[in-house]
Amino acid sequence: MGIKAAIKWPKQMNPALVQKLILRERDIQKAIIIFDSATAEYANGFRHDQNTFSVMISKLASANQFRSAEDLLDRMKKEKCNLTEDIFLSVCRAYGRVHRPLDSLRIFHKMKDLQCERTKKSYVTVFSILVSENQLKVAQKFHRDMKEEGISPNVAFLNVLIKALSMNKSTIDAALAVFKEMPDKGHIPDSYTYGTLISGLCKLGMIDEAKRLFKDMETKGCSPTVITYTCLIHSLCRSSNLGEAMKFLKEMGSKGIEPNVVTFSSLMDGLCKGGRSSEALELLANMIAKRLTPNVITYSSLINGLLKERKLQEAVEILDRMKLQGLRPDVGLYGNLVTCLCECSKFREAANFLDEMVLGKVSPECVTWSLHIKMHIMVVQGLCEKDPGRAFQVYLSMRTRGISRNQSTYSSLVDCFCTTGDAQKAYRVIHEMVLDGFVPDEVTWNAIVSGFWCRKKVHEAADDAGQQVKPLNGIIDDLVPGGRLVLFFTIQ
Numbered sequence: 001m002g003i004k005a006a007i008k009w010p011k012q013m014n015p016a017l018v019q020k021l022i023l024r025e026r027d028i029q030k031a032i033i034i035f036d037s038a039t040a041e042y043a044n045g046f047r048h049d050q051n052t053f054s055v056m057i058s059k060l061a062s063a064n065q066f067r068s069a070e071d072l073l074d075r076m077k078k079e080k081c082n083l084t085e086d087i088f089l090s091v092c093r094a095y096g097r098v099h100r101p102l103d104s105l106r107i108f109h110k111m112k113d114l115q116c117e118r119t120k121k122s123y124v125t126v127f128s129i130l131v132s133e134n135q136l137k138v139a140q141k142f143h144r145d146m147k148e149e150g151i152s153p154n155v156a157f158l159n160v161l162i163k164a165l166s167m168n169k170s171t172i173d174a175a176l177a178v179f180k181e182m183p184d185k186g187h188i189p190d191s192y193t194y195g196t197l198i199s200g201l202c203k204l205g206m207i208d209e210a211k212r213l214f215k216d217m218e219t220k221g222c223s224p225t226v227i228t229y230t231c232l233i234h235s236l237c238r239s240s241n242l243g244e245a246m247k248f249l250k251e252m253g254s255k256g257i258e259p260n261v262v263t264f265s266s267l268m269d270g271l272c273k274g275g276r277s278s279e280a281l282e283l284l285a286n287m288i289a290k291r292l293t294p295n296v297i298t299y300s301s302l303i304n305g306l307l308k309e310r311k312l313q314e315a316v317e318i319l320d321r322m323k324l325q326g327l328r329p330d331v332g333l334y335g336n337l338v339t340c341l342c343e344c345s346k347f348r349e350a351a352n353f354l355d356e357m358v359l360g361k362v363s364p365e366c367v368t369w370s371l372h373i374k375m376h377i378m379v380v381q382g383l384c385e386k387d388p389g390r391a392f393q394v395y396l397s398m399r400t401r402g403i404s405r406n407q408s409t410y411s412s413l414v415d416c417f418c419t420t421g422d423a424q425k426a427y428r429v430i431h432e433m434v435l436d437g438f439v440p441d442e443v444t445w446n447a448i449v450s451g452f453w454c455r456k457k458v459h460e461a462a463d464d465a466g467q468q469v470k471p472l473n474g475i476i477d478d479l480v481p482g483g484r485l486v487l488f489f490t491i492q
Contacts, residue, residue: 191222407441
């Protein structure tokens, strides 16, 4: 690593001391300095052993400094230091953690090159990483290579194989076949085996098969985990079988298995979609009583459920609680809230939430951009009847932030300002409407004519604004197809 530093070592330095110092150091660069300084000079005869190499390689891999970690593996070989399976696996797992499964496989092959024995533990670890990262074709080849090497599978390996086969409907039957053959080959399925298969069946919508396997699990003396229960509850909620899902929750309590955040969130989401938001609120209280912290999914499911039942006050209260917890609502959640407020004619409150989004820097993504546009247009059109000044503010905000407007937005604003006699704003909107490529329709022109020209307020309003309004080329008495009179004007 080439880093040297002057460190005062005791006269009797040993690997145990170096290992202790490296483990204690949180800063990776300082840990490297300690490791290198110990062998900067060989006057005291000190050399790193298997333990100091191991702890340094593990620390480097954890810090994603993979090149340095692999260099130490090669250095161990050159210095004839014993390379163990666990040292290699620490690097394999680190690559798996950062979603680099093929590098994990490369390190596995490097074990053979550096003459390190690979046991079932190595095969299971690498196979599990490949499956977890959805490298199923590579995992299948890896399985074949394992057979050719004469490595017989154990329960841990078969559990991973079942997990791989449970990922889609085309191979789920093969997973069930492996499961049924396990006892005949001397492998007794454990709780993880059952849980993995039940989880796969639930994700594929095979809830009846999952429930049968769950009963078989209990008869064989395997205790279900919170994950197994949660998978069943989530699947039952998705199939609208809320009654049975609630029974499983009670059963968990009777067996002393504490539900987790995902368990509660799944149930609350199911209840809200089923129009039972009051029960979902009770579950939230129960969840907090168990000192479980709700997450974004928990709050979002509950807020959307309350909005669906038009329980606006409760929804806003839950949103406030969510923000107090430091969680950030997304555009979709704000969109549902704004839409519901507009449908209930609460346009000022809806505009407040649009402002809150800007202050909270909640920005839409590609998927939610159309929703972002829709709710702004909805608020502007609603405010035109209730609060024209606020409508204009939201409109200006839309222009500033590049949010698209449509024909009806401009028409609503023009009609609103013509009705209230605000010529300056009406002319500005018309001018910007034409600049944006929209042609005023008959309704818009009728609003202008009836609101100003016929009532002779246009010149008065223009004088008050210190401006002078005049036709661009006069009033053009051209009739377009359909017989509409087209008027053009500018503000000077």
